[in-house]
Amino acid sequence: MEEDPNPPKGQNQHHHLPPPNKIQMNNHKASPSPYGGGGGGSSPKRAACTFITVFLLAVGITLLVLWLVYRPHKPRFTVVGAAVYALNTTSPPLLSAALQFNVLIRNPNKRVSIYYDRFSAFVSYRNQPITQQVLLPPLFLEKHSQVSLSPVIGGTPMPVTVEVANGLAMDESYGVVGLKLVFLGRVKWKAGGLRTWHHGLYVKCDLLVGLKKGFVGQVPLLQAQACDVDL
Incomplete structure (x- = not known):
């Protein structure tokens, strides 16, 4: 007797699913970054704020030193x-x-x-x-x-x-x-x-x-x- 090359549906069928780790990795890659664009867009703003803060601090220290050195006393x-x-x-x-x-x-x-x-x-x-x-x-x-x-x-x-x-x-x-x-x-x-x-x-x-x-x-x-x- 010859085997039926087309077995009935539901019998001897195997569904090939990707491994669980792969599913998690794919889902992780697909989720959007909460910072937008992977967070790279905030770096210039952060650098500018840091520069301004350091500059103002340096100016303040310089003025304080000048005042301490040159502060005038009353005549x-x-x-x-x-x-x-x-x-x-x-x-x-x-x-x-x-x-x-x-x-x-x-x-x-x-x-x-x-x-x-x-x-x-x-x-x-x-x-x-x-x-x-x-x-x-x-x-x-x-x-x-x-x-x-x-x-x-x-x-x-x-x-x-x-x-x-x-x-x-x-x-x-x-x-x-x-x-x-x-x-x-x-x-x-x-x-x-x-x-x-x-x-x-x-x-x-x-x-x-x-x-x-x-x-x-x-x-x-x-x-x-x-x-x-x-x-």
């Missing part, structure tokens, strides 16, 4: 002498004052120079100006240097209150008069080829001078005369 003003040529009141209350002060201005910085401009001075008594502002020449102080100024301030009668006129007469009778010398202006610092922007300058020198009514000339300073500097 120092000291009154070392005073003279009174006139300090009189009239009625109605007008006060005529002519005063001269010898002032040392020092730059304490070893690496920074200082420019002064729009520089002026006036004198007040009991918180009231008794002279007009006097314009002073611009100044340039080299590193770790000082300069001496001797401005004459006043000359024009100024209106004052009755309290100021009476207070001056009383202080002169005691022989001690409190005056305030004020400097105004702008400063900027120079370090190498770099210059800062302008800063407003306000200097207040509180003075106690020995003065009797009618005295003219050099007057003694009765307390330490270092000035307060505000920038």
Whole structure:
């Protein structure tokens, strides 16, 4: 008997399936990358962000080092002498004052120079100006240097209150008069080829001078005369 070359369906048939590992590998290759394009597209962005971060950090460290090395200290003003040529009141209350002060201005910085401009001075008594502002020449102080100024301030009668006129007469009778010398202006610092922007300058020198009514000339300073500097 001959075998039937076409056996019935469902008999002696074998289905050839790929091995399980191969199925898993194929499925893995077919699944899309969660980063899109295999993750290669994010590398330039990540590199740019890293570069910007490192650059900003380097700039910040450089500025910090420069500030620590070149940070400017305030200039120092000291009154070392005073003279009174006139300090009189009239009625109605007008006060005529002519005063001269010898002032040392020092730059304490070893690496920074200082420019002064729009520089002026006036004198007040009991918180009231008794002279007009006097314009002073611009100044340039080299590193770790000082300069001496001797401005004459006043000359024009100024209106004052009755309290100021009476207070001056009383202080002169005691022989001690409190005056305030004020400097105004702008400063900027120079370090190498770099210059800062302008800063407003306000200097207040509180003075106690020995003065009797009618005295003219050099007057003694009765307390330490270092000035307060505000920038």
